[in-house]
Amino acid sequence: MSDTPRLNTAGTALLERARDLRALIDREAGRAEAQGRLTDPVVDALHEAGMFGMWVPAPLGGAELSPRELLDVLAELSYADPSTGWVVMAASLANGTGGAYLGDDAVERMYAGPRMPLIAGQGTRPGVAVREDGGFRLSGQWGFASGMLHAQYSHSLGVIEGTDEGRIFITPIDEVKQLGNWDVLGLRATGSIDYAIDGVFVPEARSHVFDLNEPLRGGAIYRLGLLDQALICHSSWALGVGRRLLDELARHVGTRAGRPGQIASSDAFHTDFARAEARFRAAKALVHETWDDAERTLAAGGRLDVRQETMVRLALNHLTWTLAEVADFVYASGGTSALRDGLIQRLFRDVHAGTQHITSGPQSLRECGRELAGLAPGETWHLFALQA
Template identity: 80%
Template sequence: MTDTPRLHSAGTTAPLDAARGLRPLIEREAAQAEALGRLTDPVVNALHEAGLFGIWVPAPLGGAELSPRELIAVFEELSYADPSTGWVVMATTLENGTAGAYLGDDAVEHIFKGPRTPLIAGQGTRPGTAVRRDGGFLLSGQWGFASGMLHAQYAHSLAAVEGTGETRICVTPIEDVTMLGNWDVLGLRATGSIDYAIHEAYVPESYTHVFSLDEPLRGGAIYRLGLLDQALICHSGWALGVGRRLLDELARHAGARAGRPGQLAGSDAFHAGFARAEAGFRAARALVHQTWDEAERALDAGRALDVRQETMVRLALNHATSTVADVAGFVHASGGTAAVRDGLIQRLVRDVHTGAAHITSGPQALQECGRELAGLAPGERWELFALREA
């Protein structure tokens, strides 16, 4: 694999600095975004102007094509500012990037021709149906949890090809989408992760790619991870950002009441609990960075991840998410009325428990990780969230 492009890196902190610079705006707009059920226009425009929707787009198309750890850092920063903003950016940039890497030339030339990076949103689970027709497909189906769809120009939808069962991602103009709404949820309200439907939309083959594709037509080694493993990058960065913000907000809450009789700051039990929560979070963060450091080394050397490395990136995400959920429980129990009444701490707790329900952090992957780590899956390889015979 000596002719395989090496791992691309921005080689600069500019994208991370841009994300950090938007924190005051994102924080100011977060409450209104939650009420609207989508990000506000000032935030979306600022993200565009900062180039943050292009951080996953292949470099040959003018994107930043950040490395996994660079992406994690940006998602961590945006999710610290507001979990919904971080979630929308991670979801749309993943789909922007994989479209740029895997779609055919005709599709890419059309989609990426404008001065702004297009936003692509949709769903890659529970497939619809694609019927072969005239050099393309007729796409129909209904999908859920389309994060960022209310800001998108294109939809990214999984479909099973009729007659073969092959699964493909189909990218269609937003005009082909019927938005079904129904994003009435506990947390991550500002992501606008609505359900949507498409009925017999014609999709040229160039606007599709096999779901499991891991050899890019454009760009470097990050796209050899395939779509699912790239999604693990998103959720890892998101969990780390929200977990850090929860602990920082609780520390501010306790510190503001220090010196008053009977307050949290004077409780030995709180001190010990905070120390355990801090240690658990930092250990989970270290595992995420260690596993992705090892993954980057493999990719940059021209190798695919081996089974153990794929196990570890799944386990690192699962562990980070469950750890942050535990942190949220501690913050909620310690925060008193600040965690009960409407406000930042309450919103962070709701957002964490909603994000932790995502399939990428579900119990099946954890069980399979344990089976592989215990040496009970010889000759098997990862397919999505399960190990199968190679």
């Protein structure tokens, strides 16, 4: 059990560093998309700024940010470039939960270097693990391993053969076959390739139960469990990208103000822009309100109840699909400038790639409605469904 069960807060230092990285990340974003992975200058800068350690438990030298701090830092990186924000959110989450939940032997090896490890993989489509003396033999194929082209370790969900137990398994990257099939609409610079593992032995210490919510090290944020922490990731990403879209549209129309026939002089556009801004800010407010409430519970030593679990899912779903509406509005308002290859087109594509993530799928929304309507008495959340 953790020696520090209360919520850790680290202040604004990482947020300020993230803001300092904006120009570099923005400048490198086009080249990153073309090559299907983040550029080396960006990855090095992220390491040097401590971004891959933002989620890592403080006893391991990480920042161990609170949920609201994570929302702010990851939103800033996602504003600079959606693919960069996506890679950092995925890797920092895996780094943090690995540091909190893995056994001592694994943690001593993985977190001992001058840089934080970078872990990438997939936690939603399970492979199969066969128990052996001292560990497990893991096989399977997984998709959408964001950041794997930069990683030193993979993070993969597997189900123990003969049981229903799901575990996360950490394997060195040289034991992973990277399938390299990354040809997608958006988020191209994330390099979220598919990969396979064939009969690799994983020591017990390099695995943990999937739904573990009591950390071996670190504080109360790890009591959320892996899935709820992932909801922070995707909420922060949508916050950053939505703000960038609206800011870019304002800049775009501003440069054309005063020219005959431009959208900047349209009363209808003014009204629609106001509505888009209001929808986005309202969705943002719901996310902040929900995680403020969750933080108060964690800070008091508690765990989220069923209604709070519902609300963190609902807030993400609402924000994600509000973001999609904002992206459609910005693209339509951008005219031929949005049609051509450029920033608005890339943001539009990235948003519609991001909406396909399972965390914002329709099942979760239906279950939220059922719980909010009082139709799920005695049920609790298991991933994206309520069960008795």
